[in-house]
Amino acid sequence: MINAIYFLIPEIFLSLSVFVFIIFGVFKKNSFDLIYKATIIIIPVVIFLILNNNFENIKIFNNSFALDEFSSFMKILILVSSFFVLIMSKKYIQDIKNNKFEYPVIMLIAILGMFFMVSSNDLILFYLGLELQSLSLYILASIDRDNLRSSEAGIKYFVLSALSSGLLLYGCSLLYGFTGSTNFQVISNNVGDINIGTIFAMIFILVGLAFKVSAVPFHMWTPDVYEGSPTSVTSFFAIVPKIAGIAVFIRFMYSPFQNILDQWQYILVFISIASMILGAVAAINQKNIKRLIAYSSISHMGYAIAGISTGTESGFKSTIIYILIYSAMNIGFFAFVFLMKRSGKYIEDINELSGISKNHPLAALSLLIVLFSLAGIPPLAGFFAKFYIFMSVIESGMYALAIIGLVTTVVSAFYYIRIVKVMYFDSPKKPFENFKNYGVYGSLIFSCIFLSSFFMYPSIFNGIISKINIF
Amino acid sequence: MNFPILSSITFLPLIGAFFVFLTKSESNQVNKGAIYVSLFTSFANFFLVLFLWYSFDKSSPNFQFVEEAVWISGFIKFKFGIDGISILFILLTAFIIPICVISCVNSIKNRLKEFLIAILVLETFMIGVFCSLDLVIFYLFFEAGLIPMFLIIGIWGGPRRVYSAFKFFLFTLLGSVLMLIAIISIYWITGTTDVTEIYKIKIPAEFQNLLWLAFFSSFAVKMPMWPVHTWLPDAHVEAPTAGSVILAAILLKMAGYGFLRFSVGMFPLASEYFTPLVFTLSVIAIIYTSLVALMQDDMKKLIAYSSVAHMGYVTLGIFTFNKQGIEGGIIQMFSHGLISAALFLCVGVLYDRAHSRLINNYGGVVNILPKYSFILMIFVLGTLGLPGTSGFVGEFLVLVGAFKVNFLVAILASIGVVLAAAYILWLYKRVIFGKLENNQIKEMKDLNKSEMGVLVSIGILVIFFGFYPEPLFNTVNVSVDNLINNYNMEINRLSVLK
Numbered sequence: 001m002i003n004a005i006y007f008l009i010p011e012i013f014l015s016l017s018v019f020v021f022i023i024f025g026v027f028k029k030n031s032f033d034l035i036y037k038a039t040i041i042i043i044p045v046v047i048f049l050i051l052n053n054n055f056e057n058i059k060i061f062n063n064s065f066a067l068d069e070f071s072s073f074m075k076i077l078i079l080v081s082s083f084f085v086l087i088m089s090k091k092y093i094q095d096i097k098n099n100k101f102e103y104p105v106i107m108l109i110a111i112l113g114m115f116f117m118v119s120s121n122d123l124i125l126f127y128l129g130l131e132l133q134s135l136s137l138y139i140l141a142s143i144d145r146d147n148l149r150s151s152e153a154g155i156k157y158f159v160l161s162a163l164s165s166g167l168l169l170y171g172c173s174l175l176y177g178f179t180g181s182t183n184f185q186v187i188s189n190n191v192g193d194i195n196i197g198t199i200f201a202m203i204f205i206l207v208g209l210a211f212k213v214s215a216v217p218f219h220m221w222t223p224d225v226y227e228g229s230p231t232s233v234t235s236f237f238a239i240v241p242k243i244a245g246i247a248v249f250i251r252f253m254y255s256p257f258q259n260i261l262d263q264w265q266y267i268l269v270f271i272s273i274a275s276m277i278l279g280a281v282a283a284i285n286q287k288n289i290k291r292l293i294a295y296s297s298i299s300h301m302g303y304a305i306a307g308i309s310t311g312t313e314s315g316f317k318s319t320i321i322y323i324l325i326y327s328a329m330n331i332g333f334f335a336f337v338f339l340m341k342r343s344g345k346y347i348e349d350i351n352e353l354s355g356i357s358k359n360h361p362l363a364a365l366s367l368l369i370v371l372f373s374l375a376g377i378p379p380l381a382g383f384f385a386k387f388y389i390f391m392s393v394i395e396s397g398m399y400a401l402a403i404i405g406l407v408t409t410v411v412s413a414f415y416y417i418r419i420v421k422v423m424y425f426d427s428p429k430k431p432f433e434n435f436k437n438y439g440v441y442g443s444l445i446f447s448c449i450f451l452s453s454f455f456m457y458p459s460i461f462n463g464i465i466s467k468i469n470i471f
Numbered sequence: 472m473n474f475p476i477l478s479s480i481t482f483l484p485l486i487g488a489f490f491v492f493l494t495k496s497e498s499n500q501v502n503k504g505a506i507y508v509s510l511f512t513s514f515a516n517f518f519l520v521l522f523l524w525y526s527f528d529k530s531s532p533n534f535q536f537v538e539e540a541v542w543i544s545g546f547i548k549f550k551f552g553i554d555g556i557s558i559l560f561i562l563l564t565a566f567i568i569p570i571c572v573i574s575c576v577n578s579i580k581n582r583l584k585e586f587l588i589a590i591l592v593l594e595t596f597m598i599g600v601f602c603s604l605d606l607v608i609f610y611l612f613f614e615a616g617l618i619p620m621f622l623i624i625g626i627w628g629g630p631r632r633v634y635s636a637f638k639f640f641l642f643t644l645l646g647s648v649l650m651l652i653a654i655i656s657i658y659w660i661t662g663t664t665d666v667t668e669i670y671k672i673k674i675p676a677e678f679q680n681l682l683w684l685a686f687f688s689s690f691a692v693k694m695p696m697w698p699v700h701t702w703l704p705d706a707h708v709e710a711p712t713a714g715s716v717i718l719a720a721i722l723l724k725m726a727g728y729g730f731l732r733f734s735v736g737m738f739p740l741a742s743e744y745f746t747p748l749v750f751t752l753s754v755i756a757i758i759y760t761s762l763v764a765l766m767q768d769d770m771k772k773l774i775a776y777s778s779v780a781h782m783g784y785v786t787l788g789i790f791t792f793n794k795q796g797i798e799g800g801i802i803q804m805f806s807h808g809l810i811s812a813a814l815f816l817c818v819g820v821l822y823d824r825a826h827s828r829l830i831n832n833y834g835g836v837v838n839i840l841p842k843y844s845f846i847l848m849i850f851v852l853g854t855l856g857l858p859g860t861s862g863f864v865g866e867f868l869v870l871v872g873a874f875k876v877n878f879l880v881a882i883l884a885s886i887g888v889v890l891a892a893a894y895i896l897w898l899y900k901r902v903i904f905g906k907l908e909n910n911q912i913k914e915m916k917d918l919n920k921s922e923m924g925v926l927v928s929i930g931i932l933v934i935f936f937g938f939y940p941e942p943l944f945n946t947v948n949v950s951v952d953n954l955i956n957n958y959n960m961e962i963n964r965l966s967v968l969k
Contacts, residue, residue: 361585372618377644378611387607387651391546394655402655406648413644417621417637425625425633455611459544 004060007067010049010075011115017042018108025101032099036090039104043083047076057469063183064122069468071119073320074247078114081239081327082107084446087439088335089232092346096230098144106143107236110136114244121255123172123182126248130168130212134161137241141229153228160221164211171204175256187256199263205252206267213245213301214294216274223286226294231346234290235334238297239327246304246323250316253308261311268309273404275302280412288348289337292415293330296374299412300326306405307389310396317465318388324461325373325385325454332370332447338440339363341433350419355428363432364423366448371420373451375413381454475538477551480519480561481598484568487512488591491584502584506576509587513569513594520565527558529945532953534604534667542608547664550604555950556801557601559943560721560728563808564601567720568594570925571713574816577921578712578823579627586627586713593619593717600725606654606664606733613689613725614647620714620722628709635702635709642702646692653685657737669737670957676740676965683741686734693726696786697756700779707775708828712819715771719778719811727785727804731797735789736954739961742790749790754883756783761890765897770818770828773898774811777854780887781807787884788869792958796872797951802943803865806936810853810862813929817847820922821902824915830898835907840917844903849930851899853937855892861936 005012021038025031050072057068086104093099113136116129138161142154176182178197179190191198211218226234257264279299286292304326307319339360340347357364373382386409393402454460487508494504528535534552542549553561571590579586596619599612617640625636658664661672674682692699703723707715735742757780764776781803788800820843821836822828837844853860856867866888873881907913918926936943 377618378614383611383614387655390651391655391658394652395659399652399656402652403649406652407645410641410645410648414637414641417640420621421625421633421637424622425636458542459546462544 007053007058007060008065009053010046011112013049014042014046014108014112014115018105018112021101021105021108025105032094032101032103035101036086036093036099036104039108040083040086042108043079043086047079050075050079059121062122063185064125065116065119066121067119069464070247070250070320073464073468074118074243075115077324077327078111078118078240078243081243081331082111082236084331084443085232085236085239085334088331088338088437088443089235090439091435091437092230092232092338095341095346096144098230098232100143103140103143106136106139110140110236111240114240117244118247118251120248120251121184123176123184123187127169127172130248131165133241133244134165134212137161137237140233140236141225143233144230147230149228150230153225156228157221157225161211164208164218167204168208171201171206171208174198174201174204184251184255188258191256191259199260202257202260202264203267206264206271209245209249209252210271213242213249213305214298215271215301215305216278216298217271219275219278219298222298223291223294226297227288227290227348231290231334231337231348234293235330235337238293238334239330242297242301243323243327246301246308246319249305250308250319253311254316258311265309265311268305269398269401272302272306272309273401275299275305276405276408277302277411280408280415283412283415284418286415287350289340289350289353289419290348292350292419293333293337296412296416297326297330299408300374302408303386303389303405306393306401309401310392310398312392312396314395315392317468318392320465320468321388321461322385325381325451328447328450329370329373329382331443332366332451333374335440335444335447336363336367336370338437339432339444341435342430343433350422352429353419353422354426355423356432357424358428359431363444366444367423368420369448369452371416375416376409377413379452379455381451384454384458475551476519476523477536477538477553477602480516480523480565481551481595481602483516483519484512484591484594484598487516488588488595491588491591494584505584505587506572509572509591510569512591513565513572516594517565517569520561523553524558524562524946527553527555527946529555530949532949537604546658547605547607549608550665550667551602551608552604552667553602554953555947556731556954557728559801559805559946560601560724561598563724563805564594564597564721567716567808567812570812570816570929571716573921573925574716574819575711575713577919578819582626586623586711589619589623590713590717593623597717597721597725601728604666606657606666606669609666609729609733610647610651610654613729614644616722616725617643620718623714623717624706624710627711627714630709631705632709635705638702639706642699643692646689646699649685650689653682656682666732666736673961674737679738679741680744683734683738683745686729686738687745690726690729690734691752693729694723694782694786695726695779696752696782697759697779698752700756700760703779704772704775707778707815708769708771712815712822715815715819716812719774719815720808723778723782724804724808727782727789727800730786730789731801731954735792735958739958740965742958743792743962746790746792749786750877750880753783753787753790754880756780757787757884757887758890761887761894764894765890767894768830770821770830770898770902771815773830773894774814774818777891777894778807778811780891781811781854783887784866784869784884787880788865788872791869791872791876792955793872793875794951794955795868795875797955798944798947799865799868799870799872801865801947801951802861802936802940803869805943806853806861806865806933809929809933809936810850810860813850813926813933814847814854816922816926816929817843817850820918820926825909825911830901832909833902833912834905834909835903836912836915837903838907839912839915842917842923846918846926846930847899847903849933851895853933854895856888859934859937861933861940863937864940 113132120126144150214222283295373380537552596616760779767773788796853862
């Protein structure tokens with residue numbers, strides 16, 4: 001038992017540093033800068049600790065905590081994305097005078113919660129991790145507490161998310177009642193016989209999960225929360241919890257519910273199609289860039305869920321690649337949003353980008369690459385993300401899903417290239433305020449190079465991902 | 472392994488584009504460095520392609536200069552290779568791009584550097600389309616071309632450029648996504664996306680029709696065939712001269728090439744089944760768009776509609792499945808690539824001087840621009856298919872092939888020849904002859920050296936291939952034979968089975 005502690009070193013290290021930071025921040029005034037930097041530094045350390053953990057698919061603490069390639073991969077992805085989010089949003093946080101030391105600490109707590117979500121092999125641990133993450137996210141959404149919209153976003157997110165957590169918990173308790181265990185493997189064995197109670201439980205849990213990844217029809221909070229929260233928080237929301245959400249989604253579908261594939265498959269197909277269509281259609285008229293990316297992320301979640309809905313091994317691997325490329329694209333996108341600052345104020349209106357390619361040719365080119373990648377145009381990485389998804393979808397013979405999915409990419413291409421149009425075809429306005437911000441530039445360049453050179457060797461991650469097994 | 476010449480010609484322009492990107496402009500207007508780098512790259516590529524043509528073994532039906540590499544491990548190999556059909560298109564591409572570079576130096580006033588980068592990147596994608604022997608790689612290059620073309624139309628285009636660019640982008644994207652589904656389905660049916668393997672394995676008959684339709688949706692939009700041709704006139708009218716040239720000369724040919732390589736090559740049965748559909752659409756395209764062309768008052772729009780009509784001959788020729796028809800279709804594409812490029816350049820010459828594309832604004836140009844009028848004459852005659860120009864060879868062969876297969880279709884298609892003469896000669900008459908009324912025209916200067924060089928070199932090729940098309944036939948001959956043999960074998964095999 002005590003040996004199992006060794007496997008938890010990354011998590012323990014993370015929680016210890018959270019405590020140290022809190023105590024340090026309480027006793028020392030104006031410690032935002034220091035703690036922020038320390039947070040940025042400890043993330044690579046945690047990555048190193050995870051990589052250093054050599055094990056082979058073990059489950060510790062009475063089979064409640066799973067350590068496998070899947071969880072390590074997802075944790076590293078979460079950490080890397082958070083790293084980029086942190087380095088690019090620092091200047092923004094200072095500019096909106098939100099430099100409280102709690103900000104990075106809460107982000108770390110959210111990451112800790114995601115770690116437990118990703119690794120959970122037990123309903124209780126899963127729920128604890130989820131709530132740890134969600135509570136941190138409520139605070140983050142309303143962190144700009146003097147701003148009405150931020151507070152509104154926080155409240156809105158809290159109320160709706162609490163409702164979905166309630167449904168999720170109800171589902172969990174039903175599942176426990178009907179299968180007699182909270183352990184995923186035991187549930188998986190007992191759930192086999194068709195039982196109306198477990199199906200109810202499965203649907204309640206699906207609703208909760210769909211809410212967390214903002215899939216239609218549980219997406220209503222997304223645009224408002226994305227728009228209302230400070231952009232630094234939005235960038236975190238759009239990337240990191242989505243990774244964790246999709247990871248949990250995969251684990252639920254492939255572990256406790258794997259034997260009732262025919263029960264959940266069509267629900268997921270519906271969720272997927274609805275998300276793709278709504279995300280594509282509703283984004284067309286958006287003028288606010290954060291609302292636009294909210295709808296865009298809804299439609300991207302649709303594609304990711306399409307991969308899961310196949311129920312096959314290639315399906316969930318394609319989803320992993322999808323979420324990876326999705327994070328890279330959103331890092332680039334938000335890095336650009338952090339650049340959109342004119343006369344001391346951050347702007348969010350798409351029309352304000354008009355003619356920016358003349359004033360900032362390189363930044364505009366980078367956003368162009370990101371946008372075409374989001375639209376899924378080859379040879380950029382976004383195409384391969386969709387390609388892998390539709391490979392597995394068509395392998396499972398779901399042609400209708402594939403056709404609808406690809407047709408909606410055309411619709412969504414419209415609003416992505418509308419931004420390109422504003423940047424390149426319209427007449428220029430005043431340039432953005434130029435500030436040296438290596439975090440933003442670095443993230444933007446990283447994202448662009450990743451997206452535009454992915455085609456040279458698209459199987460770069462296949463080696464790692466092929467090691468990931470279905471649980 | 473030999474020197475990877477196909478990858479070199481494909482990716483050389485991309486490297487050139489990178490160096491153009493690094494150049495610094497001396498002032499807002501002038502950027503000599505960018506011009507020299509792109510000229511050097513495009514000419515170097517052209518000579519490489521000439522060398523490739525020279526060293527290409529014209530007597531072998533196999534794919535040559537094949538390059539293979541692991542790309543997506545376990546799924547897809549990166550595979551390049553050419554046969555007699557593809558090398559002709561590569562040649563055309565490599566010839567047209569330097570011409571575009573030269574012409575845009577005169578006509579593009581702002582952001583020249585970005586324009587040159589877009590053209591060079593586009594060259595990479597276009598050559599990649601003709602080189603690739605793998606469906607996914609093909610799709611990659613086929614779609615990737617949308618990005619630079621979208622920007623070329625949108626940034627440097629005319630007043631309605633936004634509408635046209637969006638229409639172009641969304642139309643072609645919508646057409647292509649179905650092809651992607653078909654490609655992935657082929658992978659799961661045959662276990663490979665390597666075209667040569669698929670030729671051997673052969674796609675089962677029950678899947679062919681649907682897959683053919685999916686590919687057709689993409690190629691028909693790109694070609695463009697009636698009734699999905701409406702994006703083309705818009706795109707042509709708004710695109711800058713060099714953009715129109717690339718669009719007409721090469722981008723449209725990708726679809727024709729796709730029909731030959733994929734539709735006919737992989738789905739012979741479905742191709743035969745859908746021949747009446749293609750014939751109908753082609754004949755409608757030939758007659759209807761010729762009539763529409765007659766009524767245009769914008770020169771570029773007129774040429775755009777004539778392109779649709781000429782592409783009608785190409786599809787007609789390809790789907791006759793006999794040697795005359797297919798070779799005629801290929802020669803027609805090649806010659807249309809030259810002639811339409813030249814016509815757009817000629818319109819560009821007038822537009823640069825008088826800033827109008829409306830036919831009514833001109834008249835009596837011959838008095839002011841005698842050299843220009845003479846050269847335009849060659850291309851006008853080429854468009855209507857006068858014997859002695861390359862336009863004649865292709866059209867004639869297509870009609871011969873069509874008469875063999877279907878008398879009615881051939882007769883109807885022949886009407887198009889008459890209509891072509893009507894609209895293009897009428898255009899020539901209204902623009903070049905008549906009274907000199909517009910004062911703006913009186914101040915125009917005749918062709919300068921670079922325009923002269925470009926137009927004369929195309930003119931020489933048009934006449935040369937009109938009198939002596941042997942080099943073209945020589946190149947495609949064996950590959951077309953091979954294509955037709957495979958097609959007939961497959962049809963016979965399946966009819967025996969039935």
